[in-house]
Amino acid sequence: MKGLFTAIFLLIFWNAQGLEVTGTISGTIYDASGKPMPYATVLIKKLNIGISSDDNGVYSIDKVPFGEHTVLVNFIGYNTVTKTIKLNNKNFETKVNFVLEEKTESLNEINVIGKTEETEKETQGFAVNVIKTKEASLRNIQTNELLNTTVGVKIRQNGGLGSEVSYSLNGLSGNSVRIFIDGIPISIYGSSFNLNSIPPSMIKNIEVYKGVVPGHLADDALGGAINIVLHKSAQSNFNASASYGSFNTFQTSVNGLYRYEESGFTVKASAFHNYSDNDYKVSGRSVVVTGLGGVQTPVTARRFNDAYRSTGGMAQIGFTDVKWADQFLIGLTGSDDYKEVQHGAFMTIIPYKGRFLESEALLSTLTYQKRDFLIDGLDVNVNGTYGKRNRIVNDTVAAAYSWNGQRAIDFRGNEYNYSWGSQQEGGPTLTKIDRNVASIRTGLSYAINKHHKFLVNHVYSGVDREDSDALRSVLENTFKGTRDLNKNIYSLTYELSALDDRLKASLFGKYYQQETISIDPTIEKGVDGKSKIVDETVSSNKKHDGYGFALSYALNSKITLLTSAEKAVRLPSETEVFGDDGDNVIANSSINPEQSRNYNVGFRLGTFAIRKHNFVVSTNLFARNIKDRIGLPIETSLNVDDELILYVNQGSATSKGIDAQLNYSYNKNFGLNFNVSRFDLKVINRGIEIDVPNTPFFTMNGSLRYSFKDLIQKNSRLNLFYTMYFTDDFSYITSQGTNTVGNDYFNVPQQLAQDFGLSYAFPKNRVVASFDIKNIFDKPVYDNLSVQKPGRAFYLKLNYSINKF
Numbered sequence: 001m002k003g004l005f006t007a008i009f010l011l012i013f014w015n016a017q018g019l020e021v022t023g024t025i026s027g028t029i030y031d032a033s034g035k036p037m038p039y040a041t042v043l044i045k046k047l048n049i050g051i052s053s054d055d056n057g058v059y060s061i062d063k064v065p066f067g068e069h070t071v072l073v074n075f076i077g078y079n080t081v082t083k084t085i086k087l088n089n090k091n092f093e094t095k096v097n098f099v100l101e102e103k104t105e106s107l108n109e110i111n112v113i114g115k116t117e118e119t120e121k122e123t124q125g126f127a128v129n130v131i132k133t134k135e136a137s138l139r140n141i142q143t144n145e146l147l148n149t150t151v152g153v154k155i156r157q158n159g160g161l162g163s164e165v166s167y168s169l170n171g172l173s174g175n176s177v178r179i180f181i182d183g184i185p186i187s188i189y190g191s192s193f194n195l196n197s198i199p200p201s202m203i204k205n206i207e208v209y210k211g212v213v214p215g216h217l218a219d220d221a222l223g224g225a226i227n228i229v230l231h232k233s234a235q236s237n238f239n240a241s242a243s244y245g246s247f248n249t250f251q252t253s254v255n256g257l258y259r260y261e262e263s264g265f266t267v268k269a270s271a272f273h274n275y276s277d278n279d280y281k282v283s284g285r286s287v288v289v290t291g292l293g294g295v296q297t298p299v300t301a302r303r304f305n306d307a308y309r310s311t312g313g314m315a316q317i318g319f320t321d322v323k324w325a326d327q328f329l330i331g332l333t334g335s336d337d338y339k340e341v342q343h344g345a346f347m348t349i350i351p352y353k354g355r356f357l358e359s360e361a362l363l364s365t366l367t368y369q370k371r372d373f374l375i376d377g378l379d380v381n382v383n384g385t386y387g388k389r390n391r392i393v394n395d396t397v398a399a400a401y402s403w404n405g406q407r408a409i410d411f412r413g414n415e416y417n418y419s420w421g422s423q424q425e426g427g428p429t430l431t432k433i434d435r436n437v438a439s440i441r442t443g444l445s446y447a448i449n450k451h452h453k454f455l456v457n458h459v460y461s462g463v464d465r466e467d468s469d470a471l472r473s474v475l476e477n478t479f480k481g482t483r484d485l486n487k488n489i490y491s492l493t494y495e496l497s498a499l500d501d502r503l504k505a506s507l508f509g510k511y512y513q514q515e516t517i518s519i520d521p522t523i524e525k526g527v528d529g530k531s532k533i534v535d536e537t538v539s540s541n542k543k544h545d546g547y548g549f550a551l552s553y554a555l556n557s558k559i560t561l562l563t564s565a566e567k568a569v570r571l572p573s574e575t576e577v578f579g580d581d582g583d584n585v586i587a588n589s590s591i592n593p594e595q596s597r598n599y600n601v602g603f604r605l606g607t608f609a610i611r612k613h614n615f616v617v618s619t620n621l622f623a624r625n626i627k628d629r630i631g632l633p634i635e636t637s638l639n640v641d642d643e644l645i646l647y648v649n650q651g652s653a654t655s656k657g658i659d660a661q662l663n664y665s666y667n668k669n670f671g672l673n674f675n676v677s678r679f680d681l682k683v684i685n686r687g688i689e690i691d692v693p694n695t696p697f698f699t700m701n702g703s704l705r706y707s708f709k710d711l712i713q714k715n716s717r718l719n720l721f722y723t724m725y726f727t728d729d730f731s732y733i734t735s736q737g738t739n740t741v742g743n744d745y746f747n748v749p750q751q752l753a754q755d756f757g758l759s760y761a762f763p764k765n766r767v768v769a770s771f772d773i774k775n776i777f778d779k780p781v782y783d784n785l786s787v788q789k790p791g792r793a794f795y796l797k798l799n800y801s802i803n804k805f
Contacts, residue, residue, distance in 0.1 A: 022376055024093040025085055026060035029053050029073060032101050040075040040100065045082075051120075056235060062371060063447070073098045076609065076668070119607070121207065123560045124504050125550030126214060127152075127600040127620045129661075131206040135705075139721070139757050139770045139797065143195045143203065147226065149701045149723060151675035152210050152620070152659040158787045160278040161249060162308025162339050165195070166784070169210045170622050171655040171681040171695060172223025175573045175630070176594065178213075180227040184383050185219055187573070188439040188461060189333065189361055195228070201239050201799070202255050202270050204229045210659075211598035211622055212548055212564040215493035215508035216443055218457040222570030222596050223624070232327065234259050234266065234320040238802045245772075245795030249276040264322040268329065271313030278306035280790040282403075283780070285745070286347040289402045292413045296349065301403040303342050305353045310337035316365070327369040333387075336360035344424065344584050345645045346785050350408060352423040354397025363387030363437070377447040384440040391580075393431040395422045396471075424584070430470040433580070438462045455493040462486045463574055481520040483578045487571060488513045502554040510546040514571040515539070518578060518589055538589045544569040548598075558608060562620070563601045570594040576630060576647040586646045594649070596626040602659075612667040617660075622679075624655040631692070634685045634734055653683040653692065671705040690734055694785060696748075698728035713763055721757040721772075726750075732785050748782050768799040 029040045036057025043050040044061065046069060053059040066088050074080040078100040085094055118130035129150050136146045144165060148155040154168040167177040179186040179195065186194065207227040209217070217225050238256035243249075255270030279302045288296040312335025318328045341355040366384040373380040398417040400408040407415040422428040439461040447453045465483035493508040517539045524534050548566030555561065572591045579587030599622065606616030628649040657679020664672040677699050681692045691697075701724065708718040733746040754777060759770035771794075775781060778792035 022063040022065055022372075023087045024060060024062050025064055025069070025071065025087065025096065026058070026093065027096040027098065029057045029059065029075075029098045029100065031078070032099065037075060037100060040073055040078075040098075043072045043074075045070040045072055058235070063377070063450070071096065073100065075100055076612075076614075078102050118205065122618075123552050123554070123562070123604060125506060125552040125562050125564050126212055127210040127562070127564060127602065127622065127659075129153075129208045129210075131208065133200040133203045133205060135719070135759075136200040139759055139772055141200065141757075141772070143198055143200055143206070143228070146200060147195070147206065147208070148725065149673070149675075149703060150208055151661040151701070152677045153208060154677075154696060154699055154727075156784045157789065158784050159303075159306065159342070160247065160280060160308070160790045161274065161276040162278070162310065162337065163306075164784075167226060168695075169208070169224035170624065170657060170659070170677070171679050171692075171697070172211075172596075172624060172626075173695075175576065176221075176223030176570050178217075178219045178221035178225045180217060180219070180225060182230055182383065183217060183227065183381075183441055183443075184385060184439060185459070185461060186228075188385050188437050189335070189363065189389070198228065198272070201241055201253055202230055202272075204231045210620070211568075211600050211624060212550060212566040213568070214506060214550070215491035215510065216445075216455055216457050218441070218459040218489045218491040218510065220487075220489060220512055220569055220571045220593075222568040222594055222598075222626075231255075231257075234264075239800070241797060241799040243795055243797035246774075246793035247277050247280050247790065249793075249795070250274070259320060264319045265317075266320045266329070267315075267317050268331075269313065269315040271311075273309075273311045275309045276307065278308055278790075279303055280793070282347070282788045284347070284786075284788065286349050287403045288349050289404050290349065290408065292409070292411075294411050299403055301405070304405040305340045305351065305355070306342040307340045308338070311335065314365070316367070318367075325368060325370050327367055329365075329367045331365045331367075333363045333365055333385075334361065341423075343787075347787055349403075350400060351403055353399070353401040353405075355393075355395040355423040358392040358394070359389070361387065361389035363389070377449075379443075379445045379447075381443040381445075382441070386438045387436075389435050389437060391433045393429055393433075395424055396428045396430065397423060398428070428471055432468050432470070434466045434468075436464040451497050453495040455491075455495070457491045457493070459489045460487070465574070465578065481518070483519075483574070484515075484517040485574050485577070486515045504552045506550040508548055510548075510569075512544045512546065512569045512571060512593075513542070514593075515541045516572075516577050516589070518587075540589070542571065542593055544571075544593060544595070558606060560604045562603060564598075565600070566598045568596050568598055570596075570630070572630065572647075584644050586644055588647055591630065591647060592628045592649050594626065594628050594630045596624050599623045606663075613664070614666075615662065615664040617662050619658065619660040621658050622656070624653075626653040626655070629653040629683060632694075634683065634690070634693070650692075651684050653681065655679055655681045657697075669707045669709070672703070674700075674702045676700045685734075691731075693734050694730070694732040696727045696730045700724075700726040711760075715763040717761045719759045719761070721755075721759075723755040723757075725753045746786075748786050749780075751779065751781055753779060753781050766801060768801075770797045770799070771795070772797070 029037045031037050038053055038057055040053045041050060042059045049061060051059060051061055064087055068086050070082055070084055072080060072082045081098050081100055083096060085096055087094055121130050122128055131146060131150060144155050147153050152170050156166045156168055158164045166174045169177050210224045213221045213225045217227060236258045240254040242252040251274045253272040257268045259266045281300055281302055283300040287299060287301055289299050290296050314331055314333040316329040316331030318330055319325055320327050337359050339357045341352050343351050363385050364387055368382040371379045398421045400416055400418055402408045410416045420427050441459045443457045445453060445455040463485045466480050468480050490511045491508055493506060496505040520536045521533050522536055523531050526532050546567045546569050550564035553561045571593050575585050576591055577589060579585045600620055602620035604618040608615055630647055631650045632645055633648050634650055659677045661675040679697055681695050682689050683692050704722040706720045711718045729750045730748050731746050732748055753775050755774050756776055757772035759768055761768045774793040775791055781789045783789055
């Protein structure tokens with residue numbers, strides 16, 4: 001390690017240069033018919049700077065030194081075009097459009113020069129995948145489904161649309177994986193604004209960092225991070241979609257932007273609405289009807305208390321692409337949802353009916369971004385959020401029900417009520433959790449020149465929480481308990497690009513600080529026999545540091561070696577510390593932060609382009625050494641009759657494994673993606689090393705795509721899609737030993753789910769219709785704690801868009 005740092009800082013010395021005066025070259029790339037060309041390669045020849053055009057054929061290259069430059073543009077199957085462009089202080093930003101003509105001859109080999117934005121990120125040393133959402137936005141696919149096809153990623157979902165979701169990256173899951181929207185932790189928005197409800201049409205791409213997280217995403221993401229990058233284009237546009245399908249599922253979204261060219265004044269808005277009855281069929285050992293004499297009869301039943309509805313949107317006004325700001329936007333984000341609860345943490349023989357959750361949030365937002373702020377090379381990025389969100393848990397029905405949806409009967413055949421007066425044990429409740437939330441993310445980056453860059457980032461997030469219950473006495477509600485959590489994370493990063501951009505390095509350090517305070521007023525009798533109010537206060541102030549690096553070296557234009565490492569820290573979440581009645585979680589104020597040493601090493605081969613064939617192969621070996629892993633108690637984790645869960649420090653754990661991925665395409669019509677992930681995750685419990693329960697260790701995903709051009713109508717396109725998800729069997733409780741019986745009872749069997757879809761894009765691509773079949777063969781599919789997920793389902797979607805007014 002010492003030698004590595006010495007080598008890097010020697011390279012810093014060799015490559016140090018003075019500041020340069022720079023400008024911008026931008027424009028749009030078209031084909032001969034005038035249609036914009038996405039993903040064309042743009043290269044400044046002398047500087048060897050290359051990017052690709054965006055979805056609308058637009059490109060922009062910043063920080064180009066003043067002078068005369070030769071710009072080269074190419075695309076597979078088209079003739080290369082070059083132009084000479086002069087850039088000086090009188091011509092600070094030059095707009096140049098290109099028109100590409102299709103090749104008539106066939107070539108043996110085509111060499112693509114430059115890198116796409118996705119390839120650039122994937123070759124910086126981090127174990128990262130960048131997911132494009134353009135095709136998914138036209139189909140009836142949720143953002144979570146898109147993530148579930150990504151190598152090393154496993155989505156753990158307790159049921160259908162709107163059910164609780166956790167994300168597993170290389171075996172580390174739950175709150176070890178942080179979700180961001182444009183770098184802001186998604187947790188600040190509350191449960192009503194999540195990846196289940198954000199349509200892919202609002203998303204530009206998704207960045208998935210596994211194990212080692214870059215400093216600019218300053219958060220306690222011990223297992224990795226998923227960063228949702230929303231569309232930021234300042235070009236006026238509009239998109240609307242609506243879909244309907246099985247289980248009375250309806251989803252719609254609309255988003256648009258309008259910019260006044262002269263002033264830069266911009267109006268941006270988006271909205272979504274989702275609804276599903278989630279009344280899919282379930283079966284298995286817990287799905288029974290109890291009859292006379294206590295006889296239990298297995299049945300296939302429909303879920304009857306699992307409906308979900310979510311509505312939300314955001315509106316922003318401000319200025320874009322003006323002299324004093326690239327973006328200055330203020331706005332409001334609002335959302336609310338309603339979720340019926342069919343059962344507790346497990347599917348039990350007595351389901352719920354009448355228990356439901358309601359959530360809402362209203363937040364104000366501020367965004368400010370400026371490249372070359374005051375001086376060349378200094379970039380500023382500020383994102384702030386402040387507002388309120390709350391959650392209500394409603395559980396006041398005492399009647400017991402069976403899986404057939406009818407009243408449950410006792411041993412003698414009489415309908416009965418729960419003695420405690422509610423579906424969940426503990427008594428009836430109308431719990432309300434009010435939260436004032438605030439978050440501000442500030443980032444400064446300074447590029448000394450094209451070789452050296454420094455970044456400073458800070459994220460503050462705070463939650464001021466107050467719990468109450470309308471069914472408590474007036475006296476109890478007068479003295480409400482309060483919960484406060486404040487978190488600060490700082491990071492400092494140095495980035496190096498050397499040896500003609502073949503070597504790239506990122507060194508970073510992080511500092512974590514979190515303060516929690518829990519106050520519960522109670523009434524006690526003093527020595528004089530009189531009652532008095534006493535505050536029970538539990539507080540903590542935890543401080544930790546971390547550090548890491550990412551390094552990549554390009555042996556040539558097609559082969560890149562990647563490695564990264566980090567000492568990472570994950571602070572306990574609000575739910576793990578304070579509990580949450582809505583998610584059946586008990587508070588644990590003594591829980592400690594989770595720590596891990598994460599290591600990745602891998603390579604990326606490609607893109608190789610031979611005739612009309614293109615393919616990329618990548619792999620990553622990883623190891624995670626975890627201290628104080630946070631999870632469910634090993635011994636009692638998985639009492640299937642328990643309705644409540646508690647998060648604890650399980651102990652030390654290790655995770656080791658491998659990811660591999662192949663991407664192949666032919667003639668822009670056929671595409672194939674296949675990936676596999678295999679790992680071990682073990683924890684030391686009472687001195688014995690055991691497999692962590694409720695964790696799938698082996699997964700495979702594959703997808704195929706084929707396109708037909710000019711079908712029925714000229715300039716139309718029909719796309720066919722096929723996706724398969726394989727999950728090996730795993731146990732959701734700790735193995736009791738090889739000589740014991742009954743282990744199969746807790747085994748989640750091998751699963752293979754397959755989806756099929758098609759989409760038809762009408763001429764001009766303004767209207768796209770799609771049809772999807774999920775779980776074609778209606779196979780039983782399970783996830784967390786063996787909770788069953790939906791079977792075969794059908795969906796139809798219409799999408800309308802205008803990319804340019």
